[in-house]
Amino acid sequence: MQEFSLRTPIGYLKGVGPQRAEVLNKELAIFTFEDLLYYYPFRYNDRSVFSKINQIDPSKPGVQFIARLLDFGIQGERRSRRLVAHVKDDTGIVQLVWFQSIKWVEKNLTIGNAYVIYGSPSLFNNQISISHPEMEPYGGSKQGLKFQPVYASTEKLKKLSLDSKGIQRLVSSLFSSLKGNIYETLPDYIIAKYNLIDLPSALWGIHFPNDGGSIQRSQHRLKFEEFFFLQLKILKTKIAHSQKFKGPIFKKVGEHFTDFYEKKLPFQLTNAQKRVIREIRKDTLHGAQMNRLLQGDVGSGKTIVALMSMLLAIDNGYQACLMAPTEILAQQHYAGLKELLGEERISIDLLTGSIKQKDRKGIHEGLLNGDLNILIGTHALLEEKVKFKNLGLAIIDEQHRFGVEQRSKLWKKNSVPPHMLVMTATPIPRTLAMTLYGDLDISVIDELPVGRKPIATLHFHERSRLRMFGMLREEIAKGRQVYVVYPLIEESEKLDLLHLTAGKEFLEQEFPLPVFKIGILHGKLSPKEKEFEMNRFVKGETQILVATTVIEVGVNVPNASVMVIENAERFGLSQLHQLRGRVGRGAEQSFCILMSKEKLSKESKIRMETMVRTTDGFEIAETDLKLRGPGDLSGTQQSGVLELKLANLATDQALLQLARNEVIDIFEEDPVLELEKNRLLRDFLSKNAFGIGWEKIS
């Protein structure tokens, strides 16, 4: 007898063979016995209950009932050719329809016989109809599982008879081949503490459940395991990191910081800002490198936190840099910070792609000899030539535009890596942050400066377009400016650009020259053209800017008070929120107008309602996570979040917290996992070298 293990290639499984193995590899990434074992059903057909025909609810996905076959016959021709049958119980009649396998059905059905029928009902001409139902003779020998697992399959797999049922057969064969060769992965004490079922039972229960309860217990165990091992990897990385990397020590709060705080700061810091500055100060005191993510909604005042952290660095004899994703943003930061610093004896300069070579020389020199304290810039900061004398703090603004690679380059700008502060205006729900950025420390500015008027958000349908124009006219008459944003996605890029230009032309009729001036901005323009258009708007030379989402990140035009979003139903929630954040930066009341068609999907409706109801970025992010799942959120690709098969970041938050806390406790008690009771965990980590975020860099 051959011994099989989890590592055995899937081709060796009885019922697979080379051809199916190849397709399983390609279509489902199933290479080994283990991969198939962890290929879970995505739902179950509940075959434990039977309905009567008059109880069938066409809005429910699956129904099972017993009925007698009345008649069947072919209807329609060619492509609409179908087999139609009627079945009956003592409460009513249901129609069954087949478009395929007609011959097979004809041959196997017998009028007058009773069948157990399962399928998804729908309403057709006011009659309940079920297409392609599963039918078995009533009282037949094939009494299957009460809960039938349903596996995702593909066209190519189905051609090789690997539909859901076929996959189920393979899983069956898998369990017989493996016999007892499935081993526990969690230590006994954890299983006992959280009252979990053992792994072999959980895997069996998820593929072949006896009842709803066993599905639930199996899922619970397997979800816990997913969260637990992900957190184990993440927190291990974090610990390893803090041991490995020394950071500069900012011991004192010196005169630059104090001077600025006492004399120059034009407003009171919010409590949230103060708290974050304290957190950063604490991080930079101990000689370990800081890696901190600063989350704060648009307008929450992250810049001032960045500036004060930089002053801290300078007071301790270090340089600092701030990198922004676009030229315009870098310029705005440069101008803004210069103004805030005023006469301060701090030298600050700007380095972007468009700075001339001859001007760069001075910058390079200033950086090397230490005359230059602060450098603001774009990607240009990452160039080889940019070398610092003593870089102590590197700040990245609007993090989601930069990849890990780019962060790593900043690290290498100093022999002792600088402290890193990554700022983002994309609120990330707590659970996701724990997973995506579990290896970073997280600060949150959860409070807007006082006196900000919340942006009023309105949802208009097409027929209220004139009303929208009226509002724009009023605002422009008050001297304000307006953004009008159109969606642009790759698949329909040409059409979208057409809509954008048509939209602009339409606006030009409503708001004609010479009184009104309208600019246009989209990704197909050259960087020069983009900058030209953006600058015209920043300077107030155009009143309306028609644009795609290229304006999304960080641009600050305090005089802009209206954001119109066309085809708002085509945007995701987070994106809508980001766009809305472009207005409401001045003291005046600002508006966001969501234009959409009348008939919206349920999801789009929730998005519109959420936007109208709240301006709280975290609430919006939570809703977004629930609607879309984490796979769509930026950064999730490289983070291990997608390793989660069962666990759901939106709905299993409590379980994630439980698993994370447990892992924290374990590392506290046993930092290198040397205790015998943690042997399984040590083995796991030695087999699963991890490479998220910072680890890659080292």
Ligand code: ADP
């Ligand atoms: P963001 O977090 O989006 O980067 P900014 O740092 O650009 O926000 O701040 C937005 C605006 O709020 C700026 O004009 C800034 O000067 C102002 N601001 C920041 N903090 C405060 C505060 N505590 N009180 C009043 N205004 C503030």
Ligand code: MG
């Ligand atoms: Mg900002």
